[in-house]
Amino acid sequence: MEKIFFLLGCLLVLGSASVRAQTTPEVVVVRVVEDLSEIRLLVARNGGPENLIKFRAGNNEKDMRSAGVGVQKVIQQLYQEGYSLQSTFGGGNAGAGTYQYSASTLIFVKAPKP
Numbered sequence: 224m225e226k227i228f229f230l231l232g233c234l235l236v237l238g239s240a241s242v243r244a245q246t247t248p249e250v251v252v253v254r255v256v257e258d259l260s261e262i263r264l265l266v267a268r269n270g271g272p273e274n275l276i277k278f279r280a281g282n283n284e285k286d287m288r289s290a291g292v293g294v295q296k297v298i299q300q301l302y303q304e305g306y307s308l309q310s311t312f313g314g315g316n317a318g319a320g321t322y323q324y325s326a327s328t329l330i331f332v333k334a335p336k337p
Contacts, residue, residue, distance in 0.1 A: 249333040251306055253297070258324040262290050264297055306331035 278290040
């Protein structure tokens with residue numbers, strides 16, 4: 224009977240050790256600001272430097288293609304690094320007078336390794 228209690232105790236300790244070993248997930252915040260002339264992405268990582276990336280925007284086909292490809296490359300890189308899109312917020316228009324812009328925030332998370 225003592226052996227059974229001992230084994231159950233060992234299993235309990237092993238099971239709880241994995242819970243304590245977990246760390247918080249890595250988070251990347253991507254702030255997207257778009258106006259008539261450019262799209263700006265600010266990529267902020269856990270404890271790392273922020274990376275500001277700018278693309279020409281506009282209503283012409285060349286600029287729209289360039290901006291679309293540029294944004295796709297940033298998102299693809301995050302997916303290749305193991306991040307997945309967790310949440311988005313914002314997306315409203317703002318500004319005054321002739322300066323109008325829209326801003327959105329994308330939250331990417333990389334699950335901690337067990």
